């Protein structure tokens with residue numbers, strides 16, 4: 001699917017109608033499960049999984065740890081509330097055009113979703129935010145959006161959408177309040193959950209030290225390769241948005257560059273410098289932290305979902 005091609009909304013919604021029972025097909029709450037976080041949907045009841053390949057307009061996610069299905073189900077006490085979760089998402093770095101990356105968000109909105117909880121794995125740029133922390137996002141820094149790589153480029157998908165979408169209030173204060181109330185009721189350690197700004201980068205390369213330093217100087221706390229296109233489109237569709245980033249690794253920003261000249265000079269002078277092992281981030285590390293913290297993320301998401309007013 002490329003920009004300019006008509007989006008197959010009617011066909012996708014028809015496929016959902018054919019595959020998902022009435023009771024589950026108009027969820028009010030959507031969840032996007034990030035790397036290693038598909039377990040968020042494991043405790044749904046009466047779950048119906050719809051593989052992306054059965055949904056016109058959906059691509060296939062190619063990232064390890066992503067499952068490529070929509071999970072429809074019920075969560076919460078009593079009768080439960082109807083929810084839909086994306087197990088695996090699409091990223092621009094996989095080669096997907098923006099309309100494809102954000103298509104599932106537009107579908108969720110058309111199924112009746114009013115509140116969306118988006119999760120991701122992110123790298124920390126802030127020395128006060130260690131690995132394993134959950135960061136609720138309060139704002140974002142999207143360099144691609146400033147340089148003509150914005151998911152809303154091109155004709156509007158609906159005449160009702162504003163051409164110039166404000167993003168000053170993209171991250172719902174009301175949902176963030178519910179998250180901190182949930183954390184309190186779950187007796188979560190205060191350091192386990194914090195607030196911060198997410199920097200979106202295109203990837204798939206991780207940041208160089210200079211790039212990490214730039215993002216930190218610009219006020220970002222965490223960095224990742226997803227979420228912002230979804231946020232922009234969810235906002236355009238009028239949804240309330242909450243984003244939770246799980247910090248899976250620290251972005252390596254050395255205070256000082258290793259100087260090869262100094263190393264050579266020290267070696268020639270007969271007292272070579274002992275070097276520390278350089279740190280390098282890996283996707284396996286990202287998935288491992290996801291596994292460890294997935295249970296906590298799940299409890300928080302469930303608790304927030306239960307607190308979202310149903311009217």
Ligand code: 6GU
Pocket residue numbers: 121122123124201203205206207223224225248249250251281286
């Ligand atoms: Cl360190 N950088 C980016 N861009 N994305 C990430 C990450 C780092 N860690 C997890 N996702």
